[in-house]
Amino acid sequence: MRGKNELDKSKVKSLYLDGFSANEIAIRMDSNREAVKKCIQRNFSDLREHNKAKRELKKLQNEEIRKITHRECKKFMSDRNFVK
Template structure:
């Protein structure tokens, strides 16, 4: 049997019928009917639901952005790091009098994929 108090609680927190049905392990239609029959005249509950629903949507958008950044960062970590790139291509660089790395222009043009942190030291 469906617990109306829990449905009201979840509905007030901003969850829709599908999400409440998943939480309570019941059919979505059962939850929808419960909301329609028992809470349709409760204006304050409806306003609370709408307000909290917007917050849930905002949190989901923030989560999506965070997940995208995490995916990009993890993809970037799969490739060679800046220092390792310099170590592996050491023959393309020489050290000037002050000890800074300088790209050896006799070996060709400065590569486009050179890390930004080393791009500024190339002359």
């Protein structure tokens, strides 16, 4: 049985592989940020490049979604017409 301050390493690994940062993992797991960072450093340092690539991919996807949404909004009504 886990103590109150122990982290679930499998859950940390899963979130880390999904591209979440230590801060985001700590928030999701309601844990100490420093404890999550240490857990990642000690147990998953070999996955750092995978995490970095996944985060970059998420960043590009979010940017594309933002562009498409903006383009669709502008397609129907310009800012000038909206203000009138």
